[in-house]
Amino acid sequence: MRLVTVLRGCAIQLAAAALLAASHASAAEPSPGITDDTIKIGVTGPLTGPVAVVGGVAEGIRARVEQANGEGGVKMGDGKTRKIELVIEDDGLDPQRTLANVRKMVEKDKVFALVGTAATPNNLAIGRYISQKKVPNVFMYSGVVALNAPEWEVGFVPSFSTEADAFAEYLKINRPDARVAFLYLNTETGQTFMTAFDGAIEGTAIRVLERQPVTSQDPTVETQLNTLKASGADTLVIIAAPRQGGEAIRFQSESGWKPLTLVTNLSSAYPVLQSVGLENAKGIITSDFLKPIVSDQKSGDEGVDRYLDAIKSANVNFVFANTIGQTGYAIGDALIQSLEKLKQPTREELMKVVHNMDGWKNPLFFDGISMNTKEGSDIYPVEALQLYQFDGQKYIPIGGVLEFEGTTHE
Template structure:
């Protein structure tokens, strides 16, 4: 027979086991010495150029681990274990990867998930599982899991407003043709662009949709050219955006061409021909990196050292890889700042940071968010024009802090 003391001991043991299980359920993927982070992105396939995001994150994480890891607020120093999976930018593969990482690999959080449709695909699942999806590589920040996800790059609406501002100031009677990605990405961009030009002399005369799987954009560009537009705005996946740049140059159309950051990375311009890209205008929020040699800028020089040590598969001037590195730095900072080693604490941190520095952000840009009122970490952009060899700044930094359209 069990004595009262034995029953009490059993009850205490059961409570202890239950508490341990609850903690394990609440914070999988983190121990006293490690924290496991999942990344899914297109490492192969037609949009593999976007895989540079994962590579850039890896470079920054490996640099942190080489210094012993990340010292967190509970006094423990943890190394970051990355679980990286290829989804070829297929939303269903993204969802399958995330399920595997959460249920089998037991990741603490996701970081840098690429593309709007892919983040939409995993939204319901991560909301149910309460898995943080931080610093998405998507300019649509309000998707299916608003309590579990936050973007990193400026919103597509911010970029649209910057393009509209440029045209109103420099080509106030522009007749605009838009090649747009036929997803929430393109819809978000166009809604903000239309609002920003409302009441001005800038008019949209035609729009043509494109998908990231389209083998060519010739049909769409032929229609846009025939519209009589003198200005072309491209919001498309890298391959299709690059082909559009090539078309407008080779066809003899020669409109003023504005290309979103998504399709303006230097390797894309190299692929379509630097001469074809001469004159295009784009936006960026990162410092220009024009040489693999040390520049004297501490952030750039550390980036160059870290990507060399990590043996990344992108060139130093690749802005997509630079975004990945900057994302990795934000992840490290968030882990350092979170008050407890829990998923809830990570989310509390990334939704409430003020004036965070980042080694690759342009001077004058800081990371800012505030739960309930500001979910956009970066709300400032600099416009650049490609001179055939490099991007040259156009005008002053455009700051939309607190004004980003959802």
Template structure:
């Protein structure tokens, strides 16, 4: 047998290295962390416990959309590979510092590809600088304040609070041109943004805000604030709070004998959220919606609703089918799938590019006439339309058609 000299050994080793690199999967090159040939890791931080644990339905809603897709083998992406989505969920109790801790864990230890549906404006503010420095997408935030710390790596999902404020103002200007508003608002940028937008939308009219009371998510009760608002003589109550406090406001407004015209932000107005108030007390409540009204006992022939109900049953979801927070999570999961399917390369940059250029993307639970549309450098708001609904004691009934602010969302 012929012996190998040192030069021949060196040449043989080089050949082996070249062969190894040639045989390596193409995905090993120019790929971001968290995505492999058959999986993509997605991180979620949200309040699964604590005073606003109801928001945990968002994460469960995402799982409801993703589980059946994974069971069917995964999603086929634009690079030709089919991948399952691995969801990693961390509880933050809506504490911004815990959200930051979770983000660090998900990015540095778990090496997720992206964060999705981070709940709460302060929470997204807390991680914005970090995700921007690390170049990690924070996609489809559950916050109506879109202009946060790192727009190149962040994107909201729900309509801006400025849009909802403008639509509430339009309703009052058209139907109650002398309305005296009492405002109950979260004392965060969420509520402050809404208040500022509402003031701007009614400026120069005879509609006025005669009293405003702030609340925090940690307040055990908001009865003191509501008593002050009632004493103002207002004939209209506008509520921009979490679900628990929204229900308390609705119950107080009726049971105290005040009975103002009540408009509640969509973050607190689902039937599931209003049940603690007593649905009889919620009769007449007006809200804005971008999602279809789901009646599990009478789903009709809407294919999107039927698919949602089937997925809800298959995933054994914890939230009720009429919970708008769970529905929002399901829609976010649907949007995530659409973006992952369309991104042109297995990189974080590519997923943000896809998210920034959505062209009338349809989702199962979006109301007719509402679709996801963004344009890089010009339009960062995926949803810019809302429709008003009024609760009749059993279900929400539409008040007119969807109102579009496409390309015209008021800035805060």
């Protein structure tokens, strides 16, 4: 009898040990950059230099993260509440500096993930590296069409092809016989936009008369603009970095040309318009997926008011109406939503979450626009846009939301 009791005791101990071992096996080993109390996130962007206005993305992310930390941190899907530690580096929008920053953040700072990486060439520059290291690069500030590290990337802003479709739709309805001139960024950005636009106007009476390339380093684009004006076009489409795009906005007004001017989100931010004179920007049309924020006073919109509180508390270096800074704040909020759904403290789990977004809301998104992805078939979170026209002081929504869900193309 005593032997039977001993054997039973051993069996119970073995079963308990097996159960404990199984429990440990099912609990995923945490990835670098995350503890029970903190999670470290890397941000690289142009904080200085000729395109420092794009640094508003990093500033907006910082404002949202500081807001979350000030409220106690983020309660994540595994039940633990963590504060976010941001590591922010300046790359001047130089792809090689971006790569160097990312190497440092991954290998020295041990970040869990990257967020809000700005510009297409910069994201392309780090694709191979993040694939090798298996580091998430989430909610990129880039309208890239084909991701070069799809397992470890997800974008945020709509594709340039989606913006091209939106502009084409506007012209089909409001200027069906438009004669178009392009000032385009001579990178994948500009080429992607123009290819999509050309496809969208097939079979219509809209014609493209002239195309002139620019780079983000061009000190002036006056020669290109004079060529575009001489083409006889009655519609100007600007796809350029903020400085060159701003020069084009001023030129189309002050030169006496005054075409219908469509400006991509790249260079339509309020600070760009201020730099060239608000009166020169009157009448331009742009697209966005964010709510128009026309005052720094409380509006009664909970999301907008929280944004205003956050940027004031964080003492950001952009004005409240800056759509680039607003996008950064929205990216920060998307990051926090992702972490709230993170059931395992791993990089792989983060990618699973962001590749399967289903109707996620965002406090700054225009009503009717949400974030949706589907692993393996839809990698574009935002595929809807609202068109706006600048009235000399603020952007006014025109028409309804243009929806392109599931149709983003190269």
